[in-house]
Amino acid sequence: MTDNWEALREDCLHCRKCGLCETRHNVVFGVGPQNARVMLVGEGPGENEDLQGEPFVGRGGQLLDKYLAAVDLSRETNVYIANIVKCRPPKNRDPLPEEQDACIGWLRNQFALLRPKILVCLGRVAAIKLIKPDIKITREHGIFFEKGNVLMMATLHPAALLRNPNQKPAALEDFLKLRAKIDELGLDIAKSPAD
Numbered sequence: 001m002t003d004n005w006e007a008l009r010e011d012c013l014h015c016r017k018c019g020l021c022e023t024r025h026n027v028v029f030g031v032g033p034q035n036a037r038v039m040l041v042g043e044g045p046g047e048n049e050d051l052q053g054e055p056f057v058g059r060g061g062q063l064l065d066k067y068l069a070a071v072d073l074s075r076e077t078n079v080y081i082a083n084i085v086k087c088r089p090p091k092n093r094d095p096l097p098e099e100q101d102a103c104i105g106w107l108r109n110q111f112a113l114l115r116p117k118i119l120v121c122l123g124r125v126a127a128i129k130l131i132k133p134d135i136k137i138t139r140e141h142g143i144f145f146e147k148g149n150v151l152m153m154a155t156l157h158p159a160a161l162l163r164n165p166n167q168k169p170a171a172l173e174d175f176l177k178l179r180a181k182i183d184e185l186g187l188d189i190a191k192s193p194a195d
Contacts, residue, residue: 001109005034008109012086018102020087020095026053027087030110032080037187038073038178039116040064041107042083042157043125044095050088055081056122060158064122067158067172071179078189082110084126094125104129117187119150120178123157142174144181151181 002008013027028045031054048058056064056075064081065074073079085095085103095103111119121127124137131145131152144151155174156167182189 001112003113005113008106008113012106015086015103015106018085018087018099020085020089020099020103023090024087025050028053028055028083029086029106030080030082031055032075033078034080034114036078036080036114037117037189038079038120038182039111039114039118040079040081040120040122041126041130042081042122044083044085045088046092046159047088055083056158059162063161064158067175070172071175073175073179073189080110080114080116082107084129100125100129116150117185118178118181119152121152121154123154123160127154141170142177144177151185153178153181 002011009029012029015021015027028049042055045055046058046060048061049055055061068074068079075081084100084107086106087103089095089099119130121130124135127135127137127140131147131154135154137154137156141155142153144153146152153174156171158171161168161171
């Protein structure tokens with residue numbers, strides 16, 4: 001376990017723990033303040049993310065940014081965004097269990113350094129890996145689960161919302177619940193908290 005963000009990032013950028021390293025353009029480490037109280041986790045980078053080296057920068061990322069802005073959150077000031085796997089699976093397929101297992105240590109280390117109060121899983125793959133293996137995302141999104149003094153919630157993946165726009169209101173409701181939980185906990189996230 002590395003206790004330094006820069007060392008962790010540098011190690012991660014050179015990772016060769018699974019076959020995804022063979023086809024990547026960039027390792028997509030994560031983005032956001034290193035002291036954010038809210039962490040969002042997706043499954044893995046897509047094509048745009050692989051090319052730019054930043055999570056959620058394509059059409060799905062633009063939609064995610066709109067949802068965050070609607071509840072006064074952003075990746076620039078108070079939310080950290082990462083993925084289960086740091087390299088793009090071919091053709092944007094779900095990351096295989098062995099790829100998730102090879103990569104999860106990076107996310108665990110990010111989580112340990114960040115120590116968020118709330119973790120939001122973006123989509124089924126992240127929710128299964130981080131909240132519970134039998135989660136039903138279509139029924140259990142927007143519900144908070146407590147694990148080790150961290151509140152965890154799943155919401156619908158932004159890419160899924162682009163394919164199925166009639167679910168967008170449900171996702172917005174999840175972000176409103178997230179904001180309500182932040183306020184209920186009294187988390188001061190108007191600006192990034194001091195280290």
